Amino acid sequence: MKAVTLQNVHFQYEEEGPAVLSGVSASIQHGEWIAVIGPNGSGKSTLSRLFNGLLLPRTGEIYINGKSIFSDDDLPVIRREVGMVFQNPDHQFVAPTVRDDIAFGMENAGVPREDMLQRIETVARQTGVEDILDKEPHRLSGGQKQRVAIAGVLALYPSIMVLDEATSMLDPNGKQEVLHTIRSLHASSDVTILSVTHQLHEALMADRVWYMENGRIIHDVTAEELLHNLDWLQEKNIPLPYAASLYQSLAHKGISSRSLESFLWREKSR
Amino acid sequence: MFEHVIIGQYLPGRSILHRMDARAKLASVFFLIAAIFLTNSWTGYAVLGGAAAVIYLSSGVPFRYIRKGMAPIFLLVLFTFFIHALFTREGDVLLSLGAFQFYEDGVIQGLFIALRLLLLVFLTSLLTLTTSPIELTDAMEQFLSPLNRFRFPAHDVAMMMSIAIRFIPTLMQETEKIIKAQTARGADFSKGSLKDRAQAFVALLVPLFVRSFKRAEDLAYAMEARGYNSGAERTKLRQLIWKTRDTAACVLIVVLVAALFLLRE
Amino acid sequence: MKVLLKNIEHTYMKKTPFEKKALANVNVNFEKGSFTAIIGHTGSGKSTLVQHINGLLKPHSGQVTVGGHTIDAKSKRKQIKALREHTGMVFQYPEHQLFEETVEKDLLFGPRNAGKEEARTKKRLPELLELVGLDKSFLERSPFELSGGQMRRVAIAGVLAVEPKVLILDEPTAGLDPQGQEEILSLFKTWQQQYQTTTIMITHQMEEAARLADRIIVMSEGQIIMEGPPSVIYEKQAELQTLHLDVPEQVKVLKQIEQEMGVTFSSYHLKPEEAAVELEKRLQQKKGDTDV
Numbered sequence: 001m002k003a004v005t006l007q008n009v010h011f012q013y014e015e016e017g018p019a020v021l022s023g024v025s026a027s028i029q030h031g032e033w034i035a036v037i038g039p040n041g042s043g044k045s046t047l048s049r050l051f052n053g054l055l056l057p058r059t060g061e062i063y064i065n066g067k068s069i070f071s072d073d074d075l076p077v078i079r080r081e082v083g084m085v086f087q088n089p090d091h092q093f094v095a096p097t098v099r100d101d102i103a104f105g106m107e108n109a110g111v112p113r114e115d116m117l118q119r120i121e122t123v124a125r126q127t128g129v130e131d132i133l134d135k136e137p138h139r140l141s142g143g144q145k146q147r148v149a150i151a152g153v154l155a156l157y158p159s160i161m162v163l164d165e166a167t168s169m170l171d172p173n174g175k176q177e178v179l180h181t182i183r184s185l186h187a188s189s190d191v192t193i194l195s196v197t198h199q200l201h202e203a204l205m206a207d208r209v210w211y212m213e214n215g216r217i218i219h220d221v222t223a224e225e226l227l228h229n230l231d232w233l234q235e236k237n238i239p240l241p242y243a244a245s246l247y248q249s250l251a252h253k254g255i256s257s258r259s260l261e262s263f264l265w266r267e268k269s270r
Numbered sequence: 271m272f273e274h275v276i277i278g279q280y281l282p283g284r285s286i287l288h289r290m291d292a293r294a295k296l297a298s299v300f301f302l303i304a305a306i307f308l309t310n311s312w313t314g315y316a317v318l319g320g321a322a323a324v325i326y327l328s329s330g331v332p333f334r335y336i337r338k339g340m341a342p343i344f345l346l347v348l349f350t351f352f353i354h355a356l357f358t359r360e361g362d363v364l365l366s367l368g369a370f371q372f373y374e375d376g377v378i379q380g381l382f383i384a385l386r387l388l389l390l391v392f393l394t395s396l397l398t399l400t401t402s403p404i405e406l407t408d409a410m411e412q413f414l415s416p417l418n419r420f421r422f423p424a425h426d427v428a429m430m431m432s433i434a435i436r437f438i439p440t441l442m443q444e445t446e447k448i449i450k451a452q453t454a455r456g457a458d459f460s461k462g463s464l465k466d467r468a469q470a471f472v473a474l475l476v477p478l479f480v481r482s483f484k485r486a487e488d489l490a491y492a493m494e495a496r497g498y499n500s501g502a503e504r505t506k507l508r509q510l511i512w513k514t515r516d517t518a519a520c521v522l523i524v525v526l527v528a529a530l531f532l533l534r535e
Numbered sequence: 536m537k538v539l540l541k542n543i544e545h546t547y548m549k550k551t552p553f554e555k556k557a558l559a560n561v562n563v564n565f566e567k568g569s570f571t572a573i574i575g576h577t578g579s580g581k582s583t584l585v586q587h588i589n590g591l592l593k594p595h596s597g598q599v600t601v602g603g604h605t606i607d608a609k610s611k612r613k614q615i616k617a618l619r620e621h622t623g624m625v626f627q628y629p630e631h632q633l634f635e636e637t638v639e640k641d642l643l644f645g646p647r648n649a650g651k652e653e654a655r656t657k658k659r660l661p662e663l664l665e666l667v668g669l670d671k672s673f674l675e676r677s678p679f680e681l682s683g684g685q686m687r688r689v690a691i692a693g694v695l696a697v698e699p700k701v702l703i704l705d706e707p708t709a710g711l712d713p714q715g716q717e718e719i720l721s722l723f724k725t726w727q728q729q730y731q732t733t734t735i736m737i738t739h740q741m742e743e744a745a746r747l748a749d750r751i752i753v754m755s756e757g758q759i760i761m762e763g764p765p766s767v768i769y770e771k772q773a774e775l776q777t778l779h780l781d782v783p784e785q786v787k788v789l790k791q792i793e794q795e796m797g798v799t800f801s802s803y804h805l806k807p808e809e810a811a812v813e814l815e816k817r818l819q820q821k822k823g824d825t826d827v
Contacts, residue, residue, distance in 0.1 A: 040684060040712055054495055076497070084495040091488035094496075096404045096436045103507035108497035110505050117507075138439035141577065152496065169710050171577060171739045172781050198712040239713045242742065242785040242807055249811035255818065259791035444631075450591050451632040454624040455693065456648025461612065473644065476634035480679060 001066045003160055003192040004028040004051065009060035011046060011215075020046045021057070022215040030159070031190035035203035035223075038212035039236070044196045047212070048164045051194065052082035065159060080109060083153030087165040089145035090137070098140070099133040102152045109156060119155045127151040127181050143174025147181055154185075161185075163195040167202065179205065200233075200241055204264055227264060279339075280402050285330035286515075287400040292409035294516035298523045299397050305527045306389050314533045315385055321526055322392055331399050339395040340388070347384045354380035403435040408508055426500050433489070440485075441478075448477050536621055536700035536733055538565040538588055542597035545583055549595075557583040559757045561597075565701075568731035570724070572744030574780060575754035581737050584754070585703045588735065589622035590615035601701055620649050623699030627706045630686035633678040638664075638689050641678055645697040656696065667692045667722055684715050691719070695726065702727070704736040708743065720747055741783040745769065745804070753780065766804045785810075797821070 004027060011021040021043045028034055036044045049055045050062055053069045064082060067074040086092045095101040099120060106116045124130040127147040137145060146166055153161055163182070167175045183205060186193055195206065203209050209226045211219040213236075221229070230240060230248045240248065243263050250257060282288075287295070302321070309315055326336070358376035365372040398406070411428035418424050449459060457470040545558040557580050565571055575581045586592040587599050590606055593615070598607045604618040623645075626632065635641035639660060646656040661671035667688040673681075678689050691707070704723060708716040724747055727734045738744050744751050745765040753761040753768065755778050761768055768775075772782050772790070786803045789810060793799055798817040800810060 039714065040682070049491075052495060054491060079495070079497050084492075086488065086492055086495075088488055090440055091485050092492035094433065094436070094489065094493060096402075096432060100404065100507060104493075104498075105496040107504045107506055108499065108502070110503060112505060113507060113509070116505070120507075136439070137436065138443070156497075173576075173779070200713075237714060239717050242783075243788045245807035246785075246788060246810055249808050250814065253811055253815050255811070255815060257792050257795060259795040260788060263788055263791060447626065448632060450586070451624075451626045451629070453591060454589055454619070454622075454626070455632070455645040456616075456619065456697070457644075458616075458648075473632075473634050477631055480634075481631060 002027045002063070003030045003032070003065060004194075005061075005063040006050075007061040007063075009047075009050065009057045009062060011043075011050065011055065011057050020215055021050075024060070024215070024217055026210065026217055026220060028160075028192055028194065030192055032208060033186050033193040033195070033206040034208050034210060035206035036194065036196045036210045036212060037198070037200070037203050038210075038218075039238070042212040043215040044212050045164050048084075048162050048194060048196050051160065051162050052079050052084060054084070080156055081158055082160045082162060083156060083158035085146065085149045085153060085161070085163045085166045087168055089142045089149070089169060092149050093137045093145055096136060097133070098129060098135050098137075098148050101137070101148055102129075102133075102155055105152050105156050116155075120151075123151040123154040126154060126185070128177070141174055142170045143177040146170065146174070146178045150178070150181055150185075154191075158191065160192040160194070163193070163197075165196050165198070168198060175199075200238075200244055201264075201266070205266070279335075279398065281331055281335060281399045282402075283330050283400065285328060285400065287325065287329040287396070290400075290519060291510050291512050291516040292401050292405035293412060293510055293512065294519055295397055295401055296406065296409045296413065297520060299393050301523050301527050302393055303390060305530045306386050306393075308534060309530055310382065311533055311535045314530050315382070317526070317530060317533065318389060322389060325393070325396060329396055329400050331396065335399060336392065336395055339399070340391050343387065343391050347387050350387065351380040351384045354383050404432055404508065405510065407432045407435070408506075408510055412510070423500065425504070429500075437485070441482075444481060445474070445478060448474055536602040537567050537600075538701055538733055538735075539600040540564070540584075540587065540597070541600070543584070543587060543594045543599065544596045545580075545587070545592060546595055547583075557757050558587075558594075561757070561759060563752065563759060563762070565733050565735060567733055568727070569750065570727050570734045570748045571736070571750045571752060572748035573735065573737045573752045573754060574739070574741065574744055576779065579754040580757040581754045582705060583757075585624070585705065585735060585737060588701060588703055589624050590619045591624075620697070621699060622701040622703065623694040623697055624703040625691055625694050625705065625707050627709050628687075629690035629694070629707070630683065631690075633686060633690055633693075636677060637674065638676055638678050638681075639674040641689065642674075642693050642696050645693055649697050651697065660696070663692050663696060664689075666695075666726070668718060684711065687711070687715075687719070691722070698730070699732065701733045702735070704734065706737055706739065708738075716743075723747070741781050742785070745783055745785075753778065766802060769803050 006024050006026050009021055009024040010019065012019050024047060036047065038044050046055065050057055050069070051064065053075050056069065062069040064078045067078055069075065069078060093101055094104050102120050102123060103116050106119065111119070120133070121130070124133060127150050129144065129147050129151055132140065132144060140148070167178050170178065179202060182193065182195065185191060195202065197203055204223050204227065206223055208220065208222055210217045227244070227247065230244055234240060234248070243260060247260055247264060250260070306318060309318060355372050355376045356370060358379045359371070359373050360376065361374035363371050364374050364377060407428045410431070411424055414422065414424035414427065452470065452473045453459065457473050458466060459470050459474070540561055540563050543558050543561040547555045547557050561584060573581045573584065583592060587594055588601065593606065593608055593610060595608055598605055601618050602621055604614065604621070606614055606618055633641055635644065642660055642663070643653065643656060647653065660674060664671055664673055669685060669688055673685070673689070678686055681689065702723070707723070708719050711719065720743060723734060723736070726732060736748065749764060751761070751763065751765055751768045752759055753775070760778065761771060761774065769783060769786050772786060775782050789800050789803050789805070792814065796814070796818065798814065798821065800813055805813065
């Protein structure tokens with residue numbers, strides 16, 4: 001059984017409105033990390049919101065761990081199995097302190113208090129927020145808030161975690177913190193990860209990359225394949241980071257550099 | 271920029287008042303407010319004043335916080351005093367100032383009202399200064415929960431309040447930022463013609479509203495994604511713990527209120 | 536317009552337990568038509584510094600001079616306003632400042648406050664919109680029905696509409712996709728070159744700083760720690776690291792390649808294509824050397 005199966009998914013926000021997703025079919029294995037890239041308005045964020053039924057497709061089918069997203073009985077289960085982390089760190093922090101915010105999802109799910117205390121401790125350690133549990137949101141950095149959001153999701157033992165541009169509003173240090181957290185999560189657990197991102201470096205950390213355009217997945221490739229086919233990103237006018245661009249120029253000259261490759265893969269967990 | 275805003279501000283601490291159960295504090299303040307409005311004698315106000323002083327001493331809050339918190343209502347107190355002093359025309363004339371005459375009963379009325387207002391704000395300031403907003407909402411939720419039977423959404427109301435409280439600092443930061451941005455574009459919030467200033471405030475309020483709506487939308491998505499379901503059964507991380515001293519405090523307050531009731535003239 | 540900051544000090548929440556010195560004796564000049572990038576951590580004082588340049592903050596001691604206007608701790612509103620009319624500031628997420636019913640009205644807000652002649656400004660709006668990558672059909676639209684990227688462009692145009700002599704940018708590309716970032720940056724570069732605007736940009740990204748600025752200022756704990764052209768700042772890898780600032784990606788990569796392949800690049804400021812060409816040449820030379 002696949003973690004996620006998308007079958008010919010179509011979506012538009014309004015009846016007469018433009019199609020945002022037009023015929024997306026793909027699937028994700030358990031424990032896989034998928035990065036979704038593509039220009040603004042390509043449908044990446046919308047796609048990510050279909051995973052737990054926040055939005056429902058017009059036509060087509062979505063199965064999460066074998067359960068249909070259209071089944072009213074299964075939707076609450078799916079909601080618990082699919083955790084979401086959104087873009088704006090300030091707009092998803094609900095509670096007055098870190099501890100309360102991590103507990104929010106568990107309170108909704110009716111987790112007993114004793115369990116909650118234990119789980120908070122575990123996930124706080126996993127995401128490195130154990131020292132700020134009593135802090136208020138306005139005293140936290142963006143990176144800290146996003147890690148709290150991840151902790152809140154992990155506390156519900158999700159099987160899939162969806163990150164919708166979770167690092168795009170962070171400063172470089174915040175980005176590093178969050179990516180480090182995601183990477184160690186990917187290495188140490190079998191949570192399936194889908195991360196929507198603008199950063200090529202971030203995409204290269206994933207196992208597989210979906211390149212979206214006009215509501216379709218145009219390329220579904222491994223991160224290695226993406227690196228060997230940078231030309232088509234450039235054709236689409238997507239600026240490449242320095243290392244990638246250098247890699248591409250050297251490849252055209254038939255020069256390969258081990259240090260450059262290891263830089264591009266950074267601390268990739270594989 | 272907003273350093274002076276004190277009303278509703280919590281001052282963390284370890285005093286007796288801080289450590290009391292929020293429900294006990296809320297109930298006490300509720301009873302005391304009732305007592306404030308029932309009292310109509312000097313003895314009564316002396317007793318209330320003494321009680322307020324004792325409560326204040328057990329709070330460990332520096333006086334300047336109280337003073338800051340009460341400053342904004344000072345004008346209101348003066349205003350109500352004069353309204354009563356001028357428009358209650360009973361008893362002997364104490365003082366005549368041209369067209370204005372102060373009658374004895376009027377002045378007493380005015381003083382009582384002023385005292386009531388001051389005590390009211392004093393006690394509620396102490397409550398909010400020593401109780402974190404979240405504890406306060408929890409306490410209110412519990413007091414309101416019997417109303418659930420009459421389909422009053424006690425929990426949703428509490429959730430709304432706690433979200434509102436959580437976003438106050440965010441809103442202030444945002445206000446400051448937009449004021450700066452519009453000032454940089456030449457808007458003037460402090461001087462200029464009425465029309466210019468009205469324009470400047472539109473330039474502040476519209477972005478604030480637009481941002482708030484956007485935030486509400488995002489927040490609704492985030493809460494839904496995390497399984498929030500209004501009306502559904504939830505468990506709670508936070509616990510309010512009722513101790514013997516809370517019972518004792520409540521008993522004391524009830525005795526005090528009863529005594530005040532007997533002191534009525 | 537030339538900008539001079541002399542012995543600037545600024546302390547937040549003065550005389551409270553939260554007192555914090557945000558700027559300590561900062562001295563810096565910005566020449567007319569120059570492009571400077573300011574880099575530093577959150578809380579390093581860079582935002583505080585630039586807010587002095589357009590009078591949003593007054594120095595607690597020291598002087599700020601912009602063109603012929605000088606302000607200090609005692610300056611009155613009028614003096615500050617006069618100075619502000621020559622400066623424009625693009626804040627982080629500037630789209631949050633839009634408020635009018637139409638794009639046109641919003642663009643006219645700044646010029647009107649500055650007392651500019653309306654008819655003349657209006658005539659220039661289509662050109663201005665084009666510069667930020669939009670066309671004149673946007674004038675009649677509501678700013679709130681635009682996409683995020685379009686809103687940002689309108690907000691930027693609103694700042695440029697007053698034709699500031701000094702332009703301050705506070706992370707103008709935050710949250711944009713790489714394509715949008717590149718477009719916005721090149722827009723500012725074009726503007727600076729065309730109008731000789733003194734431009735000062737706060738950024739977190741070393742790459743961004745290096746690409747546009749002719750000078751980089753590094754700040755930490757309310758002071759200027761380093762100052763110089765990008766190529767010089769780039770060499771100071773160790774110092775940057777002690778400040779926990781990102782060493783530019785290209786420096787990291789090129790240094791690693793130097794070590795791996797035993798070559799030296801003529802500079803760490805090379806474009807990727809140039810670096811590739813140079814590396815190819817060096818490798819051939821090396822091969823030639825060993826062959827002989």
